[in-house]
Amino acid sequence: MTTPETTDTQPAQERPIPTVPEGTPGRDWRAALPAAQPPGAQQPWRRLGPGNRAWVVVITVIALVIGGVLSLFAVGVGTVFNATTVRGAVLLESQQYSATQAGCIGAGPAQGVEQGATITISAGDDVYEGTLGEGRLRQGRCQLGFDLTVPSADPDRNYAVSIGSVRATSVSGAELSSTNPIIVFVAPR
Structure with a gap:
């Protein structure tokens, strides 16, 4: 009896060889591996020996x-970024300033207190400097604003203030550390 797949006239060797499923005994698992690397070290750190x-x-x-x-x-x-920007003003009383067309400048004991003058706040090795802004007349006083950058101020210390060669009232480290504006008066000679 013959089946449709085989006939008596076909030799048995011409039949296709069936594929062997994975896990079947007799299958060579190494046949699916990639080709071997050439001999020698493959790690880049071993190329130099x-x-x-x-x-x-x-x-x-x-x-x-x-x-x-x-x-x-x-x-x-x-x-x-941790430095504090201190805003403040130098206030001159009526006998310490003279009026100008643009505003006011220091006179008499406050000679040299004017726009562009350097205000220096110091105690020991800590020295902070700023520049005075334009003088403005407010309520019978001359007010010159300034901004200082203070990286760190000791709250238990008093800092001397000078504007050029003119002495001013001292400020505390707590005032320099706070966010409130500070007020400086020119000290009498």
Whole structure:
């Protein structure tokens, strides 16, 4: 008896060989693996010889130097962003200023207290400087505004104030640390 797949005239060798499913005994699992690598070390750190990792050390040192520079920069930026901007005004009484067309300037004991003059607030090694703004007449007084950048002020310390060679009233570290404006008067001689 013959089946449709085979006939008596076909030789048995011409039949297709069936595929062997995975897991069937007799299947060679290594046949599906990729071709083998050429002989020799394949890791890039071994190209210069066994155990030669000089380039890894060089890259690590470079990364540490860059990290150190970035951390110094971050500390510097953090200090700048933590600094307090102090706003204040120098007030001159009627005998300490003279009126001008634009506003007012210091006169008599306050000679030199004018727009563009440098105000210096200092105590020991801590020195903060700012520039006086335009003088304006307000309620019978001459008022010259200023802004200072104060990175850190000791609240338990008093700071001497001078405008050029003119002495002014001192301010406390607590005043410099607060967000309230500070008022400075020219001290009598």
